[in-house]
Every structure is written in C-alpha cells, then in structure tokens.
Amino acid sequence: MKNPILNFLIAPVLACGIACPVVPGAAHAETGATALVQTYLASGRIGEAEEQLLAMTAAATGNTDAQFGLGLARSARAFEKLSQALYGVGFASKAQGYQALFGLRAPIPVNPNPQPVTYDEFRAILAAFVADLESADRALQAVGDKPAKLSVDLSIARFDWNGDGMLGAEDQFGTAISDINDDGSTKPFLVSFDTADAKWLRGYSNILMAVTKAWLSHDFSETWDYSFRLLFPRAVSTMAAAEGGDIHDNTLFGVEKQQADDLADLVTFLHTIRWPVQDKALWSEVRDHLRAVIALNRETWALIGKEADDDHEWLPGPRQKSGVLPSFDVTEERIQAWLGLLSRFEAALDGKLLIPHWRFSKGIDAAKLFDEPQPFDLILWVTGPAALPYLSEGPVMAGNEWNQILAIFEGNFAAYAFYFN
Known part of the structure; x- marks a missing residue:
C-alpha cells in the first residue's frame, strides 16, 4: 500500500x-x-x-x-x-x-x-x-x-x-x-x-x-446555522444569509478573508457542539448497534478459529498466513486482548464498568448516557461539568489495563482497531 x-x-x-x-x-x-x-x-x-x-x-x-x-x-x-x-x-x-x-x-x-x-x-x-x-x-x-x-x-x-x-x-x-x-x-x-x-x-x-x-438523534441545527459552511460551501444558514453581498476589505490582519472565515467557522463549530437529544428512541438504538458490533466480533473470531483453509484471507486467524494485509500479525494473544477489550466495552455500555474522567475519582456510568440523556456539550465534557450527572461509585477501568492492551499491539492499536472493527 x-x-x-x-x-x-x-x-x-x-x-x-x-x-x-x-x-x-x-x-x-x-x-x-x-x-x-x-x-x-x-x-x-x-x-x-x-x-x-x-x-x-x-x-x-x-x-x-x-x-x-x-x-x-x-x-x-x-x-x-x-x-x-x-x-x-x-x-x-x-x-x-x-x-x-x-x-x-x-x-x-x-x-x-x-x-x-x-x-x-x-x-x-x-x-x-x-x-x-x-x-x-x-x-x-x-x-x-x-x-x-x-x-x-x-x-x-x-x-x-x-x-x-x-x-x-x-x-x-x-x-x-x-x-x-x-x-x-x-x-x-x-x-x-x-x-x-x-x-x-x-x-x-x-x-x-x-x-x-x-x-x-441530536439537534445540531445551531452548529449548522453558524459554522457548517466549513464543510459545505453553499450551506443554507443564518451566517450565509447575513454575509450576503460583496466584502470590500478582503484581508484581516494580513490574512485572506476566506482563511479567516474558515478559522472562525472552526472555532464556532467547536463552541456550538451543545446538541440536545431530540429523539430518545433513536439515541437508544445507538447502544443497540454498539452491542451488535460486540456480538458480531465474537462470532467473527469464533468462525475464523474454525477455518482450515489459508486462501488470501481478508481477516486471517493465527494459523493463516495468507492474509492480504501482511503488515498485520494476527496472533492469538492479540485476538484475546481485542475480545477482552470488547468485554470491557460491553460492561461499560451496561454500566457495570465505569469510564474514567481525568478530573474525577468517580467514574462515568455510560448506561445513564443512554437512559437519561442530557445535551451533548463537547467543551463541558472535556472540562468536566457535563460528566457530573453521570458520575457513580463502582469499578473504574484502570489506566494500567489500557496500557497492557496497547503494549500487546506494539503501539499500533489504532490500525488494528480499524482492521478488526
């Protein structure tokens, strides 16, 4: 490649x-x-x-x-x-x-x-x-x-x-x-x-x-109105209507106006990611799909484990060396690490394993994210306040567990995650 x-x-x-x-x-x-x-x-x-x-x-x-x-x-x-x-x-x-x-x-x-x-x-x-x-x-x-x-x-x-x-x-x-x-x-x-x-x-x-x-499932109309021209040049929006007509000064502090517009739209895009849930049923389906991904992964690897051929495999097992992406070494250890991670993810979706946040000793109950959804505010999630309604007592996934998984994939976890799904 x-x-x-x-x-x-x-x-x-x-x-x-x-x-x-x-x-x-x-x-x-x-x-x-x-x-x-x-x-x-x-x-x-x-x-x-x-x-x-x-x-x-x-x-x-x-x-x-x-x-x-x-x-x-x-x-x-x-x-x-x-x-x-x-x-x-x-x-x-x-x-x-x-x-x-x-x-x-x-x-x-x-x-x-x-x-x-x-x-x-x-x-x-x-x-x-x-x-x-x-x-x-x-x-x-x-x-x-x-x-x-x-x-x-x-x-x-x-x-x-x-x-x-x-x-x-x-x-x-x-x-x-x-x-x-x-x-x-x-x-x-x-x-x-x-x-x-x-x-x-x-x-x-x-x-x-x-x-x-x-x-x-979310209402992102405010973000659309104020910043989606960053993605769609002719997005019909409040900002597009307000900026109609010729602009005589084409520079701002020595920067081309178009570049300044794009930078402003990017900042606005991030600032306006505060989207309320408008369809709770559809939001709940998101969790159903994530659970389906976990189940299908387990079925995929179970079937691969039974395969006896070795013929230009898209996703090879440990005994199959005829994979079409030879840079990936699919070992039994990596498969088990991946399946173990999926089990942790499943436990998190069910609220049995809490997700850590850098500001708090308590963990985030992901089940509440779906059962009691609040508006999604990106900035407040990063800084902490948006996590407050979901903080709970219980087991939190430890950082050393994550580090052990990363070590098994030799620093190439993201690529394997794309490959394994």
Whole structure:
C-alpha cells in the first residue's frame, strides 16, 4: 500500500463492502453470483446487480454466495449513493488542504459547482445512508453461519463517486488500495471473502449506523446555522444569509478573508457542539448497534478459529498466513486482548464498568448516557461539568489495563482497531 493512512481509513471500511468479482477457478463459482457481480463492479454499475442477485436467492434459498453478494452489492451501493449525495452539495471542497496536510485523498472528488443544501436536506442524506446500510445488513444476516466464499480481485473495482454517469480516473477504486505496476496498471488485489467476513462487514455496518444515528438523534441545527459552511460551501444558514453581498476589505490582519472565515467557522463549530437529544428512541438504538458490533466480533473470531483453509484471507486467524494485509500479525494473544477489550466495552455500555474522567475519582456510568440523556456539550465534557450527572461509585477501568492492551499491539492499536472493527 502506498498510503497506509488511506488504507486504514478507506480500504477496511469499503473494500469488503464493494465487491465480489470472481477469480477464475474460484470455489463456489458454480452459483454465478460472483461472475455476475464482477461484471457490474468492473463497469461501475454495482447497484444494477441487486435485482438479479435477489432472483438468485429466491430461486435457491441455500445459495449463500448469492446472499453474500447481495449484501456486498447493497453495502457498495450505500457508500456510492452517500458519496454522490455529498458530492452534489460540495462536501470536502474546503477540506482538500487538510487532506493534503495529512497525506489523505478522499474518494469524493471536489465539486466545482455544488448545490445549496439545507439542514433538513443534510439530515435526509444521513437518514438515507442508514436505510441503505440496514438493507445491506438484512441481506448479510441471511448468510448466517452457513459456508460462503467469494474470491475477488478488488483492483478492478470502479465507482461513480460523483454520480455523473461517466467513469473517469477518479472512479478507479483499485488505484487507492493496490500497488502500481511499472506500466501504470494496478496489480491484482486478491481476497477470498468467507462467512466470517460477512460477520465482519455487518459489524462495520453497525458501527456506521451507530455513528450516523448518534448525529440524527441530536439537534445540531445551531452548529449548522453558524459554522457548517466549513464543510459545505453553499450551506443554507443564518451566517450565509447575513454575509450576503460583496466584502470590500478582503484581508484581516494580513490574512485572506476566506482563511479567516474558515478559522472562525472552526472555532464556532467547536463552541456550538451543545446538541440536545431530540429523539430518545433513536439515541437508544445507538447502544443497540454498539452491542451488535460486540456480538458480531465474537462470532467473527469464533468462525475464523474454525477455518482450515489459508486462501488470501481478508481477516486471517493465527494459523493463516495468507492474509492480504501482511503488515498485520494476527496472533492469538492479540485476538484475546481485542475480545477482552470488547468485554470491557460491553460492561461499560451496561454500566457495570465505569469510564474514567481525568478530573474525577468517580467514574462515568455510560448506561445513564443512554437512559437519561442530557445535551451533548463537547467543551463541558472535556472540562468536566457535563460528566457530573453521570458520575457513580463502582469499578473504574484502570489506566494500567489500557496500557497492557496497547503494549500487546506494539503501539499500533489504532490500525488494528480499524482492521478488526
């Protein structure tokens, strides 16, 4: 991988959710599902594969390859639709400088002529993404624990990120995850996805649904009105209306006004993160998704532990050395440390293990965060006052436990966390 940051921010989230093209001679190819999806994936029309995959699953209820392919196709389409919607309203247009600073390249290209977007329209984009992920999750859930295998070459993946109906260089996903040959072509990136990977993808879907529903369950309209032009150049907001017209002085203390505006919007963004919960039921679903992630992780590693093959594994077990990301050493010690951390996280969600805060000897009861939600104020959480309603007596996760876990991953815990989900 030429860019390790890009690899972990994009490939683990998208790669398993984008494709199931068949490699010649791959197992289970007799179902035709893998060949079908490869055709649509390579042509950048992955969404059009859904109807035929649905027909395959209806014709043979035991066709787990087709069921897996359906979940993958729906996951891919969820990301593609989100990208197209965000491109339309100019997301990340101002963020290119920040991306360059950190060596990142977003899959969403810059829109030179974005559309205006309102607060309600942005919320509708997020709601549509959740609905698409839920549809993908239902399809993957039907795979269950039954054998399924899709041998794939992710280097051929193409997506219409901007929704213009044409495939250009920016739509070639393979260049983001594959190495390049001397002639400029992408090297094959072969992966054999299996049942454990279907669980893994469901885990990631639930993480993304939890994050998105956390947004949707809160009222962040004030932040939108005062600072969201930082993310969307044509956000319809109170500040945009007030600043209409020409500005004669284009500098402020020697700084270009646009740069000064962006800095002011960033400060305002942080200051106005004081969002009340407007949908308690949806906020409660966030905890349900997090619990699902824990359960799916356990099922994933249980299935991996039973695998006897060693074939281009996306997520290999300790006895499988044919992982597609060789920089990761997946050992039994690391798996057990990860599962142990998930158990602590589960105990925290249930209020049985308290979360430490730097200012207090007592710990934070995370169960109360969901059962008795207060407005989320970022600054007051950092400084301490927002934690006061949730402080409780009881066992608090000790810092030395966390340090022991970090030591097992040799200082690379964040990367493994992205990989393991």
